[in-house]
Amino acid sequence: MTEAATSTVFIDNERITVTEWRFAPGASTGWHRHEHDYVIVPLMDGRLKLLTAAGESFGEMKAGVPYFREAGVEHDVINANDAEYAFIEIELK
Secondary structure, three states: OOOEOEEEEEEEOOOEEEEEEEEOOOOEOOOEEOOOOEEEEEOOOEEEEEEEOOEEEEEEEOOOOOEEEOOOOEEEEEEOOOOOEEEEEEEEO
């Protein structure tokens, strides 16, 4: 069984949720679907493995460089680094 990433919710109200995700090497979020648009802000450089219905891909993350995704994304996110990895997720409601 894969280790689960850990989440810490910093803000959660009727307009936004801000969560920090931390992953040990190989840890994953588990399969999930995003019900709202969201922004990811990597806290460090690194590589993430993304599993979707279409298959497997990798994302190269750069510290502080955000990216946006629309609602409906369904995936599992896995730390593909040899060390801990973390990002901030900002979900718009």
